[in-house]
Amino acid sequence: MREIDVGEIGDAVARLAGEVAYRLGDAEKTALEGARGREESEPGRVALEEITENAVCAAKGVRPICQDTGLGVVFMDIGQDVHLTGGSLEDAVSDGLRRAVKESFLRASVCDSFTRANTGDGVPAILHTRIVTGDKIKVIFDAKGGGSENCSRLSMLTPADGREGVKAFAVETVEKAGAKSCPPLVVGIGVGGNFETCALLAKRALVRDLGEPNSDQGLASLEKEILEAANATGVGPSGLGGRVTVLAVHVEAAPCHIASLPVAVNLDCHAHRHGEVVL
């Protein structure tokens, strides 16, 4: 049994949240550069140039990539041989995020759903834990913007809708989202499980290394087909028309009920901000 103080987890959350807000990942930068190279539309290229210039501005460490520094989503894979000490895990995660919001000048973007009163400190975070084998803890931080989240959708398809149904729903989601979701997008798709699992699979798909195909060949080819179809919609960078609407499609799947085919499509903007650490 290994002991880990929850304070260490809070520190990890604070560090990741502060970092991802200002620094776009290398894979994301490479994907945007590639997009600039192949975009045929002039307004699309101008948008991609502004997005690239923006990343340079943000890397100075004065202003985050986007004013929407996101809702803090934390995934934790907790080894079953770990004993957590030092207090409440949830409080530690919230404390870490609260510290990052204050010290890294992130926007407090959380409010009461009905009164709309801002909580003022960017918390609570959304915490998803999973118990795995081993004696380590993996902490993944995802800074999830609201604009692209608002354009995400879930549908309980029927078994006969099949693979084509999943594909059509995903492409329709990208098309309906248009400029509102800040394309070029990263598209996370969860298929199967039930109502809540497909949504969680979709979110998990988003934090996979950008453009890394699913290890299952069938799912990898579905990712490729959806990517091509989504880029044929013509939405383009910033929705101003063009060939690059989506940078990557990640699909995760699980078995489902014989009556169902749940599918969730979680969109993320080009400011695709996530990071992870293993403790």
Place this chain on the structure above:
Amino acid sequence: MNGEVVHVETPFTEDVAGAFMIGERVLVSGTLWVARDAAHMRMIETLERGKDLPFPSVGAVMFYMGPSPARPGEAIGAAGPTTAARMDRFVRPLLECGVRGMIGKGERSDEVRKLCADFCAVYLAATGGAGALYGERIKAAEVVAYEDLGPEALRKIEVEDFPAVVAIDASGRDLYGKSREKWGPSR
């Protein structure tokens, strides 16, 4: 879209607003009034109570935005546009008060297109997710109302060469629809 960039100053007169053409790239300088969802709800309540808006609205240009906090010595943090469509339902009463320009990101409703034509107003699209770049073009910022809303408070900002593209002009033409026709699959 032509390659020329047009410099414009706020507030917008009817002549200025009427001269914009969709697809035109503009660099905006002057005062912008910053409001997003919560501030709009407050402004509409104010108008429904028969009171005036908390800013000089004739010719005003609204910017749909909620900034991240300013570091010491900076005017503002990151300050890019938020989704304009969420503000569609508030457009008519604001245009009735003389507002003539809106800056945000993304498609608007058909109703907003018609309102732009009826009131000789324009909608400019800024690049979503470019908040650091936009923040650098803001020279001054102050909260003018609804301070309790935090990042959603109504703000007055002074901008210099703020880049945008004309998305709906005063004839009610829409750039997004046109772009989709041009680049989307031929039906």
